[in-house]
Amino acid sequence: MSTTEHSRQSFWRQYIFSVDHKVIGLQYGLTSLSFLLLGFMLMVLMRWQLAYPGEVIPWLTFVVIFILLGLGILLLSGKSRPYLALNSLIFFGIAALIWYFSTGEERLPGGIMLPEFYNQLGAMHGTIMVFLGVVPLAVGAFGNYILPLQIGAPDMAFPRLNMASYWVYFIGGTLMIISFFLPGGAAQSGWTSYSPLADINTGQTMWLVAMLFIIVSSLLGAINFIVTTVQLRAEGMTWFRLPFFVWTQLITAFLLLLAFPSLQIGAIMQLLDRVAGASFFIPAGIIQGGKVLEYSGGGNPLLWQHLFWFLAHPEVYVLILPAIGIITEVVTNNTRKPLWGYPAMVYSLFFIGFMSFLVYAHHMFITGMGTAVTTWFQTTTLIISIPSIIFLAVIVFTLWGGSIRFTTPMLFALAWVPMFGIGGLTGLPLGLAPPDIHLHDTYYVIGHFHYIVAPGSIIAFFAGIYYWFPKICGKKLNDNLGKVHFWGTIIGMNLTFAPMLVQGMAGVSRRLYDGGLGYDHAQPVLFLNEWMTWGAWIIGIFQIFFILNIVLTLRKKSRSEENPWDATTLEWATTSPPIAHGNFITEPFVYHGPYEYNVSVNGQNVPYLPQHKKMDIED
């Protein structure tokens, strides 16, 4: 498209209904970060209740905080940056939602949290974080923006499908938010929505409808990512010259493509149970509140769990694989060394993707499965831990002997290594059936998966944002604010999630609205509830430095160089930001692998060899 055609595009076609993967990536990024903030806020409310059960939630304080944050963004953006100023609406929106929670008698009557509302917060926190936050950020934002650039493509293979997948996600997300305002409130049966409770509980119908949209969005996106990666690689970009980030997005796309349909069916069946009186998951003679419900029966509640976890286990690899991809990019760039064991990483990716379909019922060890089935899932689960160990080992070996630059993205990437290590290791007792009997549905599980998702994936996303910000906006984020953000976040996250492992081992169950207050066995570890709430507060406060950093950086006029990190991969071979249509002024040709740092060319050391520069490497 010529520049004249481009400037003739209306505002709507250029920024709202754009088919450009970069615009769509930013749309995904902004929306998913907003949902992450919302999901975080829901959890802050929960954590207050857990630390001070039965006491008044200071909702007004939270409302004021968010209004002030919104005003701050407005003031800092000023009239010169109207689109930046619009982001204040996100904060005002969250403030309004918290205020809404305080109204009526069903949520915080007199400021005191009702158990039903605690359950809503819990179910929606999980749902929003997983489906509306992490995956859209990992795949929709990072994947969409970076992948075509890293393979040297002008855009995704199907640009209009790309646009469709964003807007379908947007609809699903909107429906999820709307569910808070419906009679009965939002879903409150956990993000796992187990039958038969979810079949008859309030708030679930809208959750299911929203999920149908979200799943369609993922399927459309997955098709696009796979076709793009296979078909649109620039000339010379052979498979083993791909940046590892691209590999992770490819495997992730296959997981989404082949695993989500089972939840789509499960969701349709649960929806029919709710609105059409079907009994897919409802056993005969089910009784609620002393009354026999009018269902034909004959359904199987465990069928829901099979359909759900068939997706949800591959889903957790969807949460982590893009993060591993990001970390690999940042680590190689900041150790100034090639990746140690690139083929091992790729084969491990294939292996983990394949195995992820065969392990799912380790989430169901306490449902009464027979010993043979349990043994199968236990064995496959332990086997699937091996590729993760390979990932960690390769990254550590890559760091060994490198000249490590402690840039802000690198801080996050370095911290990721031990954090993901803790997350992964704490998964092992859960993957073995006997200890899982004790640990299932306790805070140990919550600690395990939060270690992987929060100081795991989210830390990786921060690394990616600091790393690729200059690519997207032409300016580097401020390093000092970045370091403050880093330390506060990592300390806060450990303070929040480590005690969960302790509480879980003591036997404190999850999803208790009083944090274990009513149980004898929980008494010795109850004090940790307050620690964890303080940890959550610390995480929240230090995100202010991150938001401030983004606003101030976007506001300033001066730009950084086009390749401030001296990186080798193709996204840095074009302007920052890349030109609007087509990304590259001339189609790039690829001559080397992705991580040629400090290599020898004609007897001389070259600090970094961009993939598209024609030079012969000597070994």
Next chain:
Amino acid sequence: MDIPFSNTLLIMNNLEKPSSTNHNNRYIIIGVSLLILTILTVWTSYFTATVGVSIAIALAIATLKGSLVASFFMHLITEKKLIIVILFFTVIFLFALIFLPFSDTMNNVGIPNDY
């Protein structure tokens, strides 16, 4: 391209050029076979046999019919390797989806949900 071979290749190409009429006939033959197999499926279902045998026969005929549709109507028999590989793994995951949950519920088949 070496000159002596180009004529041979030209002749080979012409000989191997698929005549579309042949392909149309092939499709019609497959279509008719599918109809016959449908009649066969219904016919065999009327013989009372053990549950296992009935399922096996019905599945076998359905699989044969499906293979014909996939191989010829959907051209899988001449399709590129990448597609075949992806479908191969899809079928593996399909088997996992069908047999893993079933292996769990199989333990409890026939046990009524009594309170």
Next chain:
Amino acid sequence: MEIPFTVSERPDTGLTNPKFGIWLFLASEVMLFGSLFSSYIILRTGSLDWPVQSDELNITIGAINTAILIASSLTMVLSWTALKEKQFKRFKLFIGLTILFAVLFLVLKIWLEYIPKIHHGHILSTNTFFAMYYLMTGLHALHILGGVVVMIFFWGPGSKMWQTNPDQFVNRIEVVGLYWHFVDLVWIFLFPTLYLL
């Protein structure tokens, strides 16, 4: 820069983007209908009083519908070969027949199966068999409907592309055909599962 391989094949994979895309979509559809078959097996083997299916469903209509769908699959592929032979009128004839067969399938299903059953009081909430029957055949019928809509588009306004970009048009019809054959393939398994076993 144009997006490459939209109409031409990429040399190393031998595929166009749309061809690859539709196969990936069909792979996900395999898992979608596979989930339904898996659920069916679990619910039926776990049931104590599953009805005799051939008593509840009309095998004749099911068999006729199976034949209709097979015929439509044949006319679909013939419409594609017609285009490859540059026989536009034959293409329109065969894709028109495909649409008619598909509509006939839906008419038989709705008027001779669904509506009588509903009047008889056999609905989703009657028992798990009927719930699975309606869900499986209903989702399949929705797929047929979607295919019909797309085919009508390509029979009608979409066929203009034959004048402007014939190669791309042929490819699109092939893609539609692949989807349509898959819908037929699903029914090939659905019919014995629900009607005969």
